[in-house]
Amino acid sequence: MRVAVVGGGVIGGGWIARFVLNGLDVAVFDPDPEAARKIADVLDNARAAYAKLTLAPPLDEGNWHLCDSLEVAVGSADLVVEAVPERLDIKHQVYAKIQAQRPEAIIASSTSGFKPSDLQKDAPAPGRIIVAHPFNPVYLLPLVEVVGGPNADQAVLDAACAFYAEIGMHPLVIRAEIDAFLADRFLEAVWREALWLVKDGIATTAEIDDAIRYGFGLRWAQMGLFETYRVAGGEAGMRHFISQFGPALKWPWTKLMDVPELTEDLIDTIARQSDAQSGAYSIRELERIRDTNLVAILQALKGQNWGAGATLQAYEDKLYARAHSRTAPDLTGPLRLVERAVLPDWVDYNGHMTESRYLQVFGDCTDALLALIGCDASYHTRGLSYYTVETHIQHLGEVAGGVAIYTTTQVLAVDEKRLHLWHQIHRRDDDHLLATAEQMLLHVNTQEGRACPADANVLGKAREIAAAHANLPVPQAKGRYVGERR
């Protein structure tokens, strides 16, 4: 896809950042004289976030450039992202220019609320104009609401969705067009309630935010409204839970349904309370805090392969597959078997990766090596496996949460029943050696619980690697005991 973006504000800049970090070149049009700086700022944030988001080998960044006119920007685009202000007249003018210049391009509007049929009005090719509504920060949040409206061209929607999935997003096709689609319906409803609460002096902006982020906000990062209530309903089931809820809808709990008037007074109150709540941080600092939090949450959910974490996992798998398809593993040097970031919950009270997680990473190295020599799930079902009988660990440096690490594994010796391994954990940024592990594994018959010779195939592959490693330098600390003088 050759992409162009019209409008380089918070949303347009977020799209540009996502495209560039996915290796795409982007042509941009924005008449704002500050546009270049603002886009560069968003891209800086996005780069910082992606550096922590995934350990998968990153794609080479694409290039972006500002064009002198809209016509030049969209001149060779397959997809034009529209992110101009929410005024229908402006959007119509932009679409007319785009379709005059580049009729074959898909135009994807970032609008938060206009229906496709509103946007498509009087367009020469209405079916090529769709809504693709993203969420800020666009480079991190996976959701994009894709709406075609009654004039939708299914091939256009399919192409758009495939593209969004390719760049790590979760396209949600909204079948029936309505104003504000799905997510902003909810945001508007909450916003309305919140304005009343501030206006009536019931709660401050900080209290309202706390009521969200210490409670249901945590739930909604992983399950939505209905699944949450299904679980809360417990054994009685969803039907029972919903029926129960009926009366409450008539109670005064929902009375705040008028639209509050946004007076100067109310605006003052909100601005003042927001300063008191968040004014200790600059917007730039808050953006970094938000992004770091979102990255940590996405990775937490990736660990469970759930929701937005599953989207991230699929994205990573694709990046790894792309990298692996380039080269076969080279057995001649120490094997680089594990690449990952230190997870937030791996950190102890000293702020460093806790010691048992080192052994977990070393265990992952061993598992990866065993897989490589054919000691895999089907081998285990035959009642054969390797057990670790002895480990010596040296902790040589500390590593904090979020830091990227990789491992190397050297096969020191192999015999019929034993595998003698040497693992190392390095920081990825500077190759700094963080820890070593020397391990002895014993091949066992797991049913009888006793040592036995490994299968010939497994042994053959292990010996092949050991032979390739025979000329590597012997690690200095091999055979070291605890407390031995260095």
Added chain:
Amino acid sequence: MRVAVVGGGVIGGGWIARFVLNGLDVAVFDPDPEAARKIADVLDNARAAYAKLTLAPPLDEGNWHLCDSLEVAVGSADLVVEAVPERLDIKHQVYAKIQAQRPEAIIASSTSGFKPSDLQKDAPAPGRIIVAHPFNPVYLLPLVEVVGGPNADQAVLDAACAFYAEIGMHPLVIRAEIDAFLADRFLEAVWREALWLVKDGIATTAEIDDAIRYGFGLRWAQMGLFETYRVAGGEAGMRHFISQFGPALKWPWTKLMDVPELTEDLIDTIARQSDAQSGAYSIRELERIRDTNLVAILQALKGQNWGAGATLQAYEDKLYARAHSRTAPDLTGPLRLVERAVLPDWVDYNGHMTESRYLQVFGDCTDALLALIGCDASYHTRGLSYYTVETHIQHLGEVAGGVAIYTTTQVLAVDEKRLHLWHQIHRRDDDHLLATAEQMLLHVNTQEGRACPADANVLGKAREIAAAHANLPVPQAKGRYVGERR
């Protein structure tokens, strides 16, 4: 606080679980013949979640028991949690009985919406009745909305808030009483919009949930509505952002403000869509998935010391501090510092405790020993700590999930900067030796990242234990290296 809980459903059971896991004994009244089983199920979930929530030494579990009458249950309670159905007449009856039996107790209602003044009506001691509204799952989500109403007794509110903070929650005092308080205002608003969307066939329950959890749900796990918009507003500031928002409130984006009628048809539709969305999992499985996700999110935020993660961090600090202040055991023999069961998720594909969990248990031994010699949270804040530099592990036997184990720790040697330890893990049933660890720890200045002599007090206590252990037999495998002939 001596606590009683009236009502053992999802919410009452969640309170009981949080109390028990915080070492409190709980008297419970619930006439439901299934109550004991339901509470035990919730407690099982909570135990599984807490085992992953924190590495801090857990408190000894409290006990809970069902009482034959409400009067017996509340007989000696300082705090009575009311979690009965949302019917004001039932609540009034319960309060009358409690205040007749135990007038000095604080009564904390879990109601989602009744105002304190409604609850307090005609009560002999209205000021002792408050709202403390938690969020499901109560044992994991930190938010509790605390509302006193116009008859509030400030001392009662203060005591309640201190207590909730003590058990790891985030009490949010709501100064003005309104129906449904804060959070449920928002939940009701979203719920109303969602019902319309399903009723009008715009989206299914699964699509609605995806519109939440892939987008703004991720934002709200860490920043609320106002802080999110402050950031989104960017450099132009909150005032500008809010002013812009004014017109949108008048647009048709917010038209869905009527209350939809909850007809049999609509209930059917929701139940059917929910089955299609989530029916592949049992409620029990969904509970576990939800809890595991929430634990991961809480830990992710703990890594940033932000929001609900900061609450968890403060809770952990307290657990560590408490563990450190416990009384010294008999120092003359090997120290029995850790007792626990092997958790189900500690088991690898061979069906045994996975190797990194052995080191986790050994690490717990080390932490417990360090606490014993005064290397605790306050010592850490002085920039002093012990780091493990070297470990040798022997795996001598396998252990399956659910099996009880205990550890012993022997101090082999102490000098100004070094601690030389020997740990063993035994099966509790038959004292069978499962694994040994020899560890060398180095005392460090954590700010400067270099070794330094331990504080005199810490050193004194370490030497005291080393002296007491001087006559113990030296472990045969002390100084062993990997692969050494036995």
